[in-house]
Amino acid sequence: MRIEGTALCMGPDIDTDIIIAGRYLRTRDRTEWARHAFEDLDPSLAPRLEGRVIIAGKNFGCGSSREQAAIALKESGVKGVVAPSFARIFFRNAINIGLPVVECDCTCRAGEPVTADLGEGIITIGERSYRIRPLSPRMVEILSAGGLVEYWRGRR
Amino acid sequence: MSTLSEKILGAQAGSYVDCRVDRAYVHDGTGVLTLDAWKSMQADTLARPDRVYVLFDHIVPANNSVTAGLQHDLRLFAREKGLSFTDVGEGICHQLMGEGIALPGEIVVGADSHTCTLGAFGAFATGVGATDMAAIWVEGGTWFRVPETIAVNLAGSFSGRAEAKDLALTYVGRLSMDGATYRALEFVGEGVTTLSMDSRLTLSNLAVETGAKAGLFYSDDVTCNYLKEYGHKVHPQHPDECSYLRELYIDLEDVVPVVAIPPRVDTIKPVADLEGMPLDQVFLGTCTNGRFEDLDRFARIIRGKKVKIRTLVAPASRNVLVRATESGILQDLLMAGCTVLPPGCGPCLGAHQGVLGEGEVCLSTANRNFRNRMGVGGEIYLASVATAAASALSGSLACPKEVTG
Incomplete structure (x- = not known):
């Protein structure tokens, strides 16, 4: 499982209200969540998320359990999220819906190319490479399938 | 010797366990996404429908026709499958689950981050997302990593001005917003005996604001008497000597608004x-x-x-x-x-x-x-x-x- 994209830097404690506000949750239209991703942080950000790897500070995805937060990022074309730590519900949600998440404390410079191999446990940002804790084989399989639902279908 | 989480989940901290879920609940917000994920899994049945609860609380009554339509789908589904269902006006999911449903020693999973509230009863209660919940509907269980535990050790009793919420904000301030990520909190010490059930629910409720997976009290006479009102005869849980990752000491007399x-x-x-x-x-x-x-x-x-x-x-x-x-x-x-x-x-x-x-x-x-x-x-x-x-x-x-x- 490889991810590739360009770096988008963010601070610590990015909560799920900031990723997708409560006022946009009541719909089945996933593109609606993507359109409003990070709106309260920077309204101009959503259309620029395609192909990005978010490199954030600690405790990414804290707060509400809303799975729409992880879906909003995936739908808007975010390739993955890298942070020293994640809130545990967001972390599980991300794997379950097929959004790669990487635990790593690394330096971010906006726009640098990012590549990561989650099974091998390595991430490269610009010229810098970091070892990361590899995800379990099952987690990699779920991500490769595109999420838990797709993984499940493939096994039935 | 074990923490309460280790006892309930049946394994030592750090292990991965597959557990049956005693109570699984969703609300009108997360339930729709859960239902969609469950349908996508092409399941026809729920493994333990008698243990699944659907409780409307987030936008009640519906604020517009889109919300109303989503709620309508979930309401029909709950009725069709014979699930325990509470409609608009009955109350908040965590409160209703705390009115004589969740019991000491149970594993309770809710599709809402504040499911940790129910740890106040001595249950292992934690929040998950919608897809995890859909898998619980299908399988009747899920996996957990058994958390290490941070003890919040309480002494004394409140003075006239401070109350459980001040204590809750105080411990969140001391632990910080990610100070207990992946961990459980356990509220222990003599100060606990002075806290009512309602106060304990407030304290467990804030556990997730430190990143914690659960926030537990051992059931005692207060718990037993509260649940007796709902017709349940339950027993106190007795703490073991156990090792905590960290202990936080708070004297309730020092807590201020x-x-x-x-x-x-x-x-x-x-x-x-x-x-x-x-x-x-x-x-x-x-x-x-x-x-x-x-x-x-x-x-x-x-x-x-x-x-x-x-x-x-x-x-x-x-x-x-x-x-x-x-x-x-x-x-x-x-x-x-x-x-x-x-x-x-x-x-x-x-x-x-x-x-x-x-x-x-x-x-x-x-x-x-x-x-x-x-x-x-x-x-x-x-x-x-x-x-x-x-x-x-x-x-x-x-x-x-x-x-x-």
């Missing part, structure tokens, strides 16, 4: 430092502080007086509202000028019923003060019930006086 400054739940200051700060709205309610004890405490302070700013009160459940009605508290609230909302989450998540405008400031008894949560450009200060009542009367942030009979 505090507020959490936006946009972080862990930025805590004494109310006294900010006294007089102008407010536009006071909100009493939510899964943190919408219980009978909270409404009663609020009413004791405002009874016979008038609130100076708009003050919204959302009882946590129909039960709470009925008790408030029978005891005369509802009348106290109405006569003092409060606006009473239907049982549910109210404006906490910024969807309806008291959303803030640009530049407005709300003093709320809820659990989150994230940027724009209750409305774009609005700010949320979190505080106790008594601080909310004193502030409603003065129209600005005010220190509670001693609360008496």
Whole structure:
């Protein structure tokens, strides 16, 4: 499982209200969540998320359990999220819906190319490479399938 | 020797376990996504439908026809599958699960982060997302990593001005917003015996604001007597000598009224430092502080007086509202000028019923003060019930006086 994209830097404690506000949750239209991703942080950000790897500070995805937060990022074309730590519900949600998440404390410079191999446990940002804790084989399989639902279908 | 989480999950911290789930619940917000994921899994049945609960609380009654349509789908599904279902006006999912459903020693999973509230009963209760919940519907169980535990060791008892919410904000401030990520909190020490069930629910409720997976109390006489009211005969759980990752000591006598400054739940200051700060709205309610004890405490302070700013009160459940009605508290609230909302989450998540405008400031008894949560450009200060009542009367942030009979 490889991810590739360009770096988008963010601070610590990015909560799920900031990723997708409560006022946009009541719909089945996933593109609606993507359109409003990070709106309260920077309204101009959503259309620029395609192909990005978010490199954030600690405790990414804290707060509400809303799975729409992880879906909003995936739908808007975010390739993955890298942070020293994640809130545990967001972390599980991300794997379950097929959004790669990487635990790593690394330096971010906006726009640098990012590549990561989650099974091998390595991430490269610009010229810098970091070892990361590899995800379990099952987690990699779920991500490769595109999420838990797709993984499940493939096994039935 | 084991922590309570280790006992309930049946393995040592750090292990991965597959567990049956004793109670699995969703609300109108997360339930729709769960239903969609469950359908995508091409399942026809639920493994343990008698253990699945659907409780409407987030946007009740529906605020527009899109929400109404989504709720309609979920309502039909719950009825078709014979699930336990509570419709609009019954109350907040965590409160209803705490009114005689969740029991000590059980594994309780909710598709909402504040499911940790039910740890107050000595249950292992934790939140998951919608897809995890759909898999629980299909399989009847899920996997957990057994968490290490941080003990919050309590001594003494509260003085007249501080209450459980001040203690909750105090421990969140000391642990910080990610100080317990992947961990469980366990509330222990002699101070616990002085805490009512309603107070314990408030303390467990805030556990997730430190990143914790669960926040547990050992069941004791208080728990047993509370559940007896609902017809359950349960037994106290006895703590072992066990090793905690860390212990936090708090003497309840040292706890003072505090507020959490936006946009972080862990930025805590004494109310006294900010006294007089102008407010536009006071909100009493939510899964943190919408219980009978909270409404009663609020009413004791405002009874016979008038609130100076708009003050919204959302009882946590129909039960709470009925008790408030029978005891005369509802009348106290109405006569003092409060606006009473239907049982549910109210404006906490910024969807309806008291959303803030640009530049407005709300003093709320809820659990989150994230940027724009209750409305774009609005700010949320979190505080106790008594601080909310004193502030409603003065129209600005005010220190509670001693609360008496």
